[in-house]
Amino acid sequence: MEQDGLPKFGKIEPKHLTPAVEDLLAKLESDFSSMEADLSKKSDIDVIDYDEVLPVLEKMQYPIGFVWGIAGHLNGVKNGDELREAYESNQPKVVQSMTQFSQSKPLFDALSAIEKQWEESKDDDDCPSFLMKQQRRAVESSLLDMKLGGVGLEGDEKERFNEIRQRLAKLSNSFSNNVLDDTKAFSHTVENSEVMEGVPESARALWANSYAQHMKSEAKEGEEVPEIDMDKATENGPWRVTLDIPSYLPVMQHVKDRSLREKIYKAYIQRASEKNDDKNNVPLIYEILTLKQELAKMLGFSNYAELSLAKKMAPSVEAVTELTDLMAKKAIPAARKELEEVTALARKEGGDDYAEGVLEKLEPWDTTFWSERLKESKFDMTEEELRPYFALPAVLDGMFGLLNRLFNIDVKAADGEAEVWNEDVRFFKIFDSDTGEHISSFFLDPYSRPENKRGGAWMDTCIGKSQATNHDIPVAYLTCNGSPPIGDQPSLMTFREVETLFHETGHGLQHMLTKASVGDVAGINGIEWDAVELPSQFMENWCYDRPTVYGFAKHWETGEPLPEEKFEKLCEQKIFNSGMMTCRQLYFGQLDLALHSDFDASAAGKGEGPSLFEFSNGIAEQYIPHSMPLEEDRFLCSFSHIFAGGYSAGYYSYKWAEVMSADAFGAFEDVGLDNEEGIREIGRKFRNTVLSLGGGIAPSVVFKEFRGRDPTPDALLRHNGLD
Template sequence: MTSTATTSAPATTNPFLIGHGLPPFDQFQPDQVESAIQQLISDLTTALESLEQTMAPTWEALAEPLTQISERLGWTWGVLGHLMGVKNSPELRSAYEAVQPALVQFATRLSQSKAFYNGFKKLAEDRTLSPAQQRIVEAAIRDAELSGVGLEGEAKEQFNQIQQQLAELSTQFSNHVLDATKAFSLSLTTQDEVAGLPPSLLSLAAQAARDAGEETATAELGPWRITLDIPSYGPFLKHSQRRDLREKLYQAYVSRASSGDLNNSPLIEKTLELRKQQAHLLGFDTYADLSIARKMAPSVDAVEALMEELRSASYDAAVKELAELKAFAKAQNSPAADNLKQWDIPFWAERMRETQFDLNDEELRPYFPLPQVLNGLFELAHRLFGITITAADGQAPVWHSDVRYFAINDASGNPMAYFYLDPYSRPAEKRGGAWMDECIVRAHTNLEKPARLPVAYLVCNQSPPVDGNPSLMTFREVETLFHEFGHGLQHMLTQVDYPGAAGINNVEWDAVELPSQFMENWCYDRSTLFKMARHYETGAPLPEEDYQKLLAARNFMTGNAILRQVNFGWLDIELHARYQPNGTETIWDVRDRLAQKTTVLPPLAEDAFLCSFGHIFAGGYAAGYYSYFWAEVLSADAFAAFEEVGIENEPAVQETGQRFRDTVLALGGSRHPMEVFEAFRGRQPSTDALLRHRGLKVA
């Protein structure tokens, strides 16, 4: 495997400049960053200017050498960005902020090269290009146009300044959320304050207290430290019997990064204003139009039509669910029943779920230890796609001792890909959420013989091991792991030879969630579940009755769950399509106006969740949060293909799995997502399966 041969560098070499192969994570230091980036940009500028002078409009003389420049930049910038996400520190942050302007400036220079743009326009006329090459060339032309290649003089200068400012705002936004999350904690010292909390949370909270200097803290006696990190925050809201403490924690969570030095409100306003200016410079009416120009959805109207279809299908169900929840709380003699607040919903929903389905999330945790869940996930990948996954720890340097490394082999035992898994929450240095990212992209061209194998980063923030036990996962954490692994499969099982369309590259953003959401469905599959759901101490399988309860509870409060996502997606589109920054209406006015049709419990005045909405203000989802639903239409319909042949029909499942691998997972961005979907499904997608899976439509 050519890509992983270089795992270390000579002591005199700056490791950030290696530029290929596995990153030597045991060697990176923040003080190496600035000199590395200066050297890198100097070298790449020389290469870029030389290529502009010498290139011819052919694949070999333009696309291939330009790919080399882009990948060289991408390797270093990718490693730096990855470390910012998983090993954030004041020193690294300072170094990153120092070099970010130069990196953005070079990337802009690259994307606005008229020589390359004109070269690709000529290359597009070449009828000997393969479909994958044609897609890459078309994307290069479109991306250059959307990056301002056609701008001149003052307009170009303004556009480039906006690019710089947006990059800086995104980094600031993300840092503020991380710092605000880290800054708040609840210290609990009495049994009354921890009433109702499950043992797993008490253990985690005692460990957090020990980490904060309370050396004698124990799960039984405390003190306990509750944080805004999801493995702590989520269970506390579900189980704490202290309504006043739930309110305090909820208020802190939804107001993160909304005041003082960490206030993201001005950053949001500035970001929306700059995005709008950028869209206008490129000839678009709104930033939403600019965003959708790169996506599968044909227009803002089409996105809003889907939002409305889902809203109208779920709204009445959500109203009914809330009424039932209030009635349930009243039956339990809750004084809050007539006036349930946001911090009451998770608590009473969990009590109602326990009563209706006799199902307790915490009681299921012992059946989902991470090692066993991985076994079940890997067996499913073997069953569906004929691949074998084995531990390869020690074959690659890692950034933290908890990080694992795995190899994927084909049916003949030949290596196909590798991936890192960083599973646990580390709130002091790791941003929240879960994601998949590229470490190395597949390539098999004249420049890469044999094929360069792909490597992925899979990052989660699940409950860490506590008190000598393995990580005992909630079922939602299991679903999250399957989700990120689905992204990883598209990156790792690609058969496209060109990096520009291999894996997730050149896949329209609103189709990229297809394989990830597809994989989540398998968490409920009997065969898959029983392979992974085994008690971490006894090895006993999950009782059948608990499996049936999981199935029955799958769509509990589904109306509210869908409405919540519709609210996020529509708010995102509204802010980028119609909102006028610094106008008469504020972002909070927009939130309240939309909430009238997309929520059954109006948001609190103090709710500033937009200030921590990293997906759209520090990630790639601006005017694209709807993508989760757009892709869920595809993923639910794709899973329905397996239901139609019979999930227990092993030969048919394997045949369908192979077809899914050969299309959705293998073709990457080499063909339009609709073509890829039709190649797998034999027809256009339908919303029927999504509504049925969500419990809103009878089969």
């Protein structure tokens, strides 16, 4: 596989992966063995130079990292049987290779010696350069990674530790595949037009298009499929509903038929659970939690949550719970009032089905529907009314205008200058506005493709900035699952999809605007996990900023700007049901932490003690007592963040970082959002601190450099209407 430049997606095939991985790993093993031998020859009196260790290692690891990164990316956005098989067969080899690095005693000793040398010379270097600070953070982080990677283990214990790491990698991949497959396997076709009464045209068009595409894909070879008139199909059906979010959410929000909402809701919350023996994630969860607990004990921690927090800002489980409970004290009473108001509307307008004595409380498949009706009645505006003003091309132009305004950069389309994995993917370049220098690039994959793309939204690294590997132009992947264009109509986004795009762009900016040149701490590398959401959540705030919104909110057909009253209502809607939404996030965060600290998965897996879901409900009683999950709720079986992603015992990070992001946005509020000169000045400062320094400086120090003090939760409570 070619290593120079951007990935050649047009030429990459699954069959290329195994020979590429095997060749690169063989060379890597040989090179690293030579490096270990050289380091082992160093005597105690020898001075070990930093440049002899981490930069050499970084350069050595880059080729396999590049190839495996591409494989992982394609596994998420272009999943197929052949690629999946190749990925799964090579994953153990890559994990084994990475384990070799983390458990290398010569490497650990060399890094320890470098750290000791720096400690002894600290008095002579009271004001180290940014490069020196990066190097020290890189060494410190590498040593901690190696300690957590089992470098101190020996014999049978080390062998067992490595077995666990291999098994966890396999389980994580299987978990993700089960969610993708079970999501893809479900569909429900609606032919009765009465069911679609009151459903927005955009949703009907999406479902009609899904049905048409499904019929084409199911046609036998040589069978002619008649062309479908999409206007008529949108109006008359059939309509095919699936479980990817752009399809699922409109059912919950707009379909009046309670039985259909119930069917789709239960299918969604039971994905990859016991109902599907072949794709059941329940035993995987028990095994993942059991193995992580065993891993933590081997490293001297009481539980996996403590191990996880060893690399995060939060000092302890108790500190996280303290912040959570502070938020919950404000959010739970607000959530109860919000649900009472939604319930009252359902009782008033829902007819006999919702009458007192007939329905004791709203079911989960009712809450979203009636919340949407309450929002419409409160603000006299529907989500559907806003879509025509949020066409993706215009949103991109407006967002790029904001980036210029805040950070003094120009984003320019460069479609055709890079090979892509799908025709919908776009490529952009970023330039410094003052110098015109090309400083970074990114791919944007904006639309849902439930047939081969996993759900959610994420940013990932394509190429990182690194002096050691001679890469000065970082490249990012920005991946969303938004509403696709239909016919001649562009992608008309929901406001939530607009916020998601801004969110992922925030992550991308921290990767792409970094000034750090040590690869291990450049961009998002080396940043404590509970700080990594700061720039992403910060960017969401600008979706309520007047100049920003009017930079893109124009009707896609007429060019008319978003009416003033709609913008005002949009801002008022920001705190609508914020109590319930806050409680939901707090519940997820505390459940994740509790599963990794207090839950005995080993016993539960044997039928002893509370089950996974009984334990889950115990946490729910503390944080969402107003809206307890159904007995059959199995959302944990698709909670990929903590079982197939990087958020194990770290989901709380969203709230931890949101405290910082809200406080950071408060700096702009302090100078006045209508003070253009002040906004530009603070924006440059944000770029030169939060977005530029990467992991080269501790995030707590970076925040102080930007804000002049430690963060407080005051701004977050105010933004959520909970102060």
